[in-house]
Amino acid sequence: MTAERIDLAAVLGKTALLSGLSQPELQTLASRTVRKLFSSGELLFSEGEPCHGLHIIARGKVRIFKTSMSGREQVLAVNTPGESVAELPVFDGGPFPASAVAIEDAEIAYISRRDFQAYCMEHPEVALKVLQVVGARLRRLVGIIEELSFTTIRQRLIAALVKLAQSGGTKTARGIEFQLPATHQELANQLGTVRELISRNLMRLQAEGLLDVDARQIVVKDMKGLSALLETTS
Amino acid sequence: MTAERIDLAAVLGKTALLSGLSQPELQTLASRTVRKLFSSGELLFSEGEPCHGLHIIARGKVRIFKTSMSGREQVLAVNTPGESVAELPVFDGGPFPASAVAIEDAEIAYISRRDFQAYCMEHPEVALKVLQVVGARLRRLVGIIEELSFTTIRQRLIAALVKLAQSGGTKTARGIEFQLPATHQELANQLGTVRELISRNLMRLQAEGLLDVDARQIVVKDMKGLSALLETTS
DNA sequence: CTAGCAGCGCGACTTAAGTCACTGCATCGG
């Protein structure tokens, strides 16, 4: 019991929302949290459901997404440990605007709305932190809107590849190599399109000599040429 | 002088953010605000600029939008008196994520970041209100994303028409009549497309017998048929 | 070992979306 509480307090202290709080305060909050476990593929909640509390990810990954009638998905965010999920409905009392699913086995610290709101009233600095986190979220959403309405799938894909190469790539004689983090289908969901287009566009980039593609293994042969395509109006 | 302050206090008291505050508190805040005037078409701020304070609309309308390299616009929101604009950068310290322009002559109450943040620390309930407002904004953005990635322009246009008919329409013998609130170009910007498609889709709906279109005057002849098109997967 | 399944490649096709170029039409200021 006590062990669990100390553990939770440590987790809470590492989240963006609550960093900077003192140990006793974290303890107090931890005593109000519930630990929830989700296995990979399990839904944390669905779009439209009422929201009763705040989810903080202690372990695992969570994908936030919308689904269309025809079954297509649009990913809004993928969240990792230390981040919180669905802060907003906690405060405006509305339903969840999107669904969330665990994409790895996950452990969630859950705090009820009432408790967290009360805590914010007593600790205004926490409320301001929440605003910062929400701000980052809102910026990402605006970015998604910008991409969806102004760019082609080709450009979105290139942008994603460049980002992956820069963060998780290793330099070799042939260029910058890295693995796609998931299936083409998943990548398509994140870019708001369908599997075939990912496939086709990757092949096209290969044909243009910018990439080498071998299933999920990507070798960027011409990083400059690739990045250059992001700037052009075409 | 005094007259101005009382006036401002009244304005502030009507905003969603600050409703429920006592007169003296409003006075205090009002004494910190600056009144700014913008004529129609004038920019309040541009995407990427640093943000130094909160804008509250006292009079007029403001459009929030993103612009692409090729000159196309995507409208994120149109805000009216009593609403605030760009609450977020005030709290996370980042630049404006989009641009804002007055689409009517407008009067803005402006409060500096420092003052408003300090006020939130002293009055946590205001911070919670801000979170509610931001929540509503975020929901709208998610809605835009959903529309952009799942629906056709035809459907978005129909949705816009239905909304307009329900809010600003009058029932007549021929059906529900209303005026388009702006030019086709402006409507296109809000739906994330180009003028021609608005024109064509309106014509198509007319050809299908659902509408009568005469320039900006619209008569919805078959509201049920129109709404029905929103539900279908097609 | 093999039947089944998930992920991927790919061609053929349909359709939504956008571009270009032009016309007509009203309004407004000289």
Next chain:
DNA sequence: CCGATGCAGTGACTTAAGTCGCGCTGCTAG
């Protein structure tokens, strides 16, 4: 009265996006 200007309608066209169907591979559970 007239040219300029801004808005709307429209045809012809190009291209991006998405759909369908099928075949190939490699893995793994029965």
